[in-house]
Amino acid sequence: MSGRPVLGLVASAAGGVEGWLRPGLAEPLARQGWRLAVTLTPTAARWLEAQFAELGALTDLPVRWTSRLPAEPKPHPVPDAFVFAPATLNSIAKLALGISDNQALTVLCEALGRGTPMVVLAQVGPDQSHHPAYSRHLSVLRDAGVSVVSGGPGEVLKELSAVAPFVAPDNNS
Numbered sequence: 376m377s378g379r380p381v382l383g384l385v386a387s388a389a390g391g392v393e394g395w396l397r398p399g400l401a402e403p404l405a406r407q408g409w410r411l412a413v414t415l416t417p418t419a420a421r422w423l424e425a426q427f428a429e430l431g432a433l434t435d436l437p438v439r440w441t442s443r444l445p446a447e448p449k450p451h452p453v454p455d456a457f458v459f460a461p462a463t464l465n466s467i468a469k470l471a472l473g474i475s476d477n478q479a480l481t482v483l484c485e486a487l488g489r490g491t492p493m494v495v496l497a498q499v500g501p502d503q504s505h506h507p508a509y510s511r512h513l514s515v516l517r518d519a520g521v522s523v524v525s526g527g528p529g530e531v532l533k534e535l536s537a538v539a540p541f542v543a544p545d546n547n548s
């Protein structure tokens with residue numbers, strides 16, 4: 376690892392993300408010293424569009440939600456670790472199955488294949504959690520070494536410091 380460690384911060388469209396993603400995760404992670412590579416699902420990008428400037432101000436890397444053209448350079452370096460928060464039922468299923476039909480799932484599926492440290496904050500409603508495939512999808516992720524948590528941003532920060540202790544803890548987070 377040369378320079379600041381890069382964290383892939385991926386968010387999907389679960390309720391409340393627009394309220395806590397930046398203050399609860401992106402800002403503390405940037406303060407800790409992570410270089411943030413933010414990628415959003417297309418729906419999360421719609422929800423967070425009004426915050427792109429503030430999110431972008433936390434990093435020198437562009438906030439992504441679309442794929443690059445083949446002739447374009449990769450906008451993000453390969454991250455040293457990933458946080459996928461919040462993770463919807465939909466995007467958890469795609470990640471477990473290797474479905475990479477948007478830029479967020481593309482980077483997550485590649486990271487899973489590389490064995491990159493990853494924390495997933497599952498945010499699914501009670502009915503969604505009883506979908507017959509959900510528990511199998513979580514098992515696939517856990518068997519691949521992913522840390523799946525279901526609390527909130529604070530739990531994500533704690534878990535990340537355990538699985539990817541590449542930066543100093545932030546006393547303000």
Ligand SMILES: Cc1cc2nc3c(=O)[nH]c(=O)nc-3n(C[C@H](O)[C@H](O)[C@H](O)COP(=O)(O)O)c2cc1C
Nearest residue numbers: 387388389390416418419463464465466498499500
């Ligand atoms: C206000 C609102 C809140 C939602 N909250 C959740 C949620 O907490 N968890 C979830 O899995 N889906 C939730 N959904 C549904 C997802 O947004 C929907 O399944 C979407 O297709 C997910 O896309 P993505 O995984 O590509 O971001 C919510 C939808 C709306 C409109």
